[in-house]
Amino acid sequence: MSAENLPRILIIDDELAIRRFLHTILSSEDFSLHEAENGHAGLAAAAAFKPDIILLDLGLPDLDGIEVIMRLREWSQVPIIVLSVREHENDKVAALNAGADDYLTKPFGVGELLARIRAALRRSLQEVPEPIYTCNGLQVDLTRRLVTIQGEEVSLTPTEYDILRLMVTHAGKVLTHSQILKQVWGIAYLEQPHVLRVNISNLRRKIESDPSRPRHIVTEPGVGYRLTL
Amino acid sequence: MSAENLPRILIIDDELAIRRFLHTILSSEDFSLHEAENGHAGLAAAAAFKPDIILLDLGLPDLDGIEVIMRLREWSQVPIIVLSVREHENDKVAALNAGADDYLTKPFGVGELLARIRAALRRSLQEVPEPIYTCNGLQVDLTRRLVTIQGEEVSLTPTEYDILRLMVTHAGKVLTHSQILKQVWGIAYLEQPHVLRVNISNLRRKIESDPSRPRHIVTEPGVGYRLTL
DNA sequence: AAACTTCTTGATGTTTTCTTGACAGCTTAC
């Protein structure tokens, strides 16, 4: 898994010792970490860093923890796990009602923290449906890898689907021969425009109602191809 | 608010006293309640009652609590809040890793319980999928692990059932070879598509009326397999 | 321990996909 895909965790805590502690625990797992030492910095970091989960200490110097939660909840659904020394029930209730997802009282077990982080991540990673490209009876559902023309299912070979997916994700824009060849076949095929033509032809036969006068996959002579918007 | 739209809570606990206690607390709020006094009844009720949230006691007479969580998670994403007297960290970690959303140690405060229920409800306003897949005479009941074809029960091996369950929970979507291999056999088998083919073949022999022309498990050449919707 | 089920693995034949070459149509340049 590449570094970009690691779950992102934002730690908002003013105590250096705790930040170090959390850093030690969490960096042994596969997480991408970011830290903020007060409420305002935390709110800014939440917007900039776009964490998948926030670990929030309630006792911040500049802002009340509840305030931070409420400000976050004005625009973000990111899971918030509160870490606090206050174990009075009212504090927990207030934080949870303000929009926190979980509340852990210090000192807490490392295993429990990790388990609760995983539980929160599990919930929030529930996949977001990708948009479906639709145009003139052609429909491409990228999540289901399903292509339909006039409602009828079309079966594409892996290569054909790769090309079409590339075009859908860049719908309306011209894709040069080199771009398509590089993406689908790899750099080694840069000087082989023939394979691309054959595949475009096959693709058109499958998704165009009149392959000799294509409406979806338009050729831009001398440059490449373009998928009509 | 009409009675049909109230959040539905299922309580799985063997102790009458606790059920009474929870009933008292929760019926003062706007909840629709249902109770089960052992694991099997709880699993059945989860399928029939379709709760928005489950309060689960770990110490059940017939099934281990972790087992209940895992069985539920085979087909349902419903939030599970564990209520337990065991406050050892290992118990919490095991429950959370098995798929629980929260863990409360008895005795707990009423306010905290309500707050945690609200927190769980807040983020789980999503649709619950039907636990029973039906299509062209093939029926898969994930809650009972029961597969029937034209009403007749089919006996599957554990591996075959795992594959089918994976496909049912992603019905309509293409599952790549790697996805299936990773989920069913583990990462070590990623480069062994042969075992998958053998098992798909066996599965088809059992659930397809004409295995050579499959209607349910469609192969997407070069990619994987897909369960017809 | 025997009987049974399930899993794994190898061998073999089939199907699908990929690559490549031949050729024809079209456009542009001269």
Added chain:
DNA sequence: GTAAGCTGTCAAGAAAACATCAAGAAGTTT
């Protein structure tokens, strides 16, 4: 007008992917 270059189509052989059978290994139950 014609040559050159780009483009589209068809078809055949090669390569890869797939399905199925069957036998032995491993694990379970009786």
